[in-house]
Amino acid sequence: MCVQSLGPRARSFRSLRRSVGVQAALEHTTIELTGRDRPGLLSEVFAVLSDLKCNVMGAEVWTHNSRMASVVYITSEATGLPIDDPDTLAKIKRLLLYVLKGDRDKRSANTAVSVDSTHKERRLHQMMYADRDYDMNYAESGSASGRSKPxxxxxxxxxxxxxxxxxxxxxxxxxxxxxxxxxxxxxxxxxxxxxxxxxxxxxxxxxxxxxxxxxxxxxxxxxxxxxxxxxxxxxxxSEGISLELCCEDRVGLLSDVTRIFRENGLSVTRAEVTTRGSQAVNVFYVVDASGNPVKSETIESVRKEIGLTILRVKDDAYSKxxxxxxxxxxxxxxxxxxxxxxxxxxxxxxxxx
The missing domain is CATH 3.30.70.260 (ACT domain)
Structure with missing residues (x-):
């Protein structure tokens, strides 16, 4: 496995913390993201990757306590191979850090690189733990979750x-x-x-x-x-309505879908992106921009825009x-x-x- 570090030494200011890690594996390049969650963030991330001619092969996104962590697997649109060019990787890192910071924080961000092939969900736990999402003192005003407390x-x-x-x-x-x-x-x-x-x-x-x-x-x-x-x-x-997207995979698909979510006021609280052969099988959990349940007419409007047979509403898998x-x-x-x-x-x- 070839691992490439893309950034300067890390700092540890929790109020500024967001990170981008990039790891080249045998079949794809792995990008790790952590930062402040906000409506439309996932749409901006996928838009950047699409503009840079990166094909998203898989991803998982978690949000909790105003924080976001994501592991994204990408390949080059041109070659279908992992991206290992230092200049391209540096550009990916720079633009994604800019997206993660948004317009609320003009100061420098952290970088982080995973040096092994940790299980994806185990890695997400580690990333959010390192980001101190468990500390409610760092939660933003009004960001308290409606999830039941264990x-x-x-x-x-x-x-x-x-x-x-x-x-x-x-x-x-x-x-x-x-x-x-x-x-x-x-x-x-x-x-x-x-x-x-x-x-x-x-x-x-x-x-x-x-x-x-x-x-x-x-x-x-x-x-x-x-x-x-x-x-x-x-x-x-998982908080929110579960939407399943099943269709022929193509470059830019996630950018287009999440842009439509954003334009209709939907915020993604969790996402599971997979590619099975030529098919994209993706699940998104969405709420409105204020964190409240989405109105049924909004969901139907989004489904009509994307395709009623492509985007379907799934029932919750367990009691809440x-x-x-x-x-x-x-x-x-x-x-x-x-x-x-x-x-x-x-x-x-x-x-x-």
């Missing part, structure tokens, strides 16, 4: 030398992945885990220690674990009802699910009596 407790198990983390929220796919990856990225080791999925809710309990073997020792650290797990769960909780917050809870020794064995086999948790 219930997370962190308590000491002094007789065994563990910290016990309990989590309860509406069940959904990949909830276990999100929680365990977050604890791992925060440098905790999971020794025991109990997972119960009783639709529509999920219950998870983790016995953890630091990698140095010590449990959590301060109130500030305890609260940070709570905030980070809440953020990890809400990042993937909020959990009953009834104070502390513990799963105790009810039972260990097969998930614990799965995590143990992956090396993400340890067996320790």
């Amino acid at each position: 219930l997370v407790t962190v308590e000491s198990c002094t007789d065994k030398g563990y910290t016990v983390v309990n989590l309860r929220c509406p069940d959904r796919p990949k909830l276990l992945f999100d929680a365990v990856c977050t604890l791992t990225d925060m440098q905790y080791v999971v020794y025991h885990a109990t997972v119960i999925a009783e639709s529509p809710e999920a219950y998870q309990e983790y016995y953890i220690r630091h990698v140095d073997g010590n449990p959590i020792s301060s109130e500030a650290e305890r609260q940070r674990v709570i905030n980070c797990l809440e953020a990890a769960i809400k990042r993937r909780t 009802s909020p959990p009953q917050e009834s104070g502390r809870f513990s799963l105790g020794n009810l039972f260990r699910s097969r998930s614990e064995k799965f995590l143990y086999n992956l090396g993400l948790i340890k067996s320790c009596s």
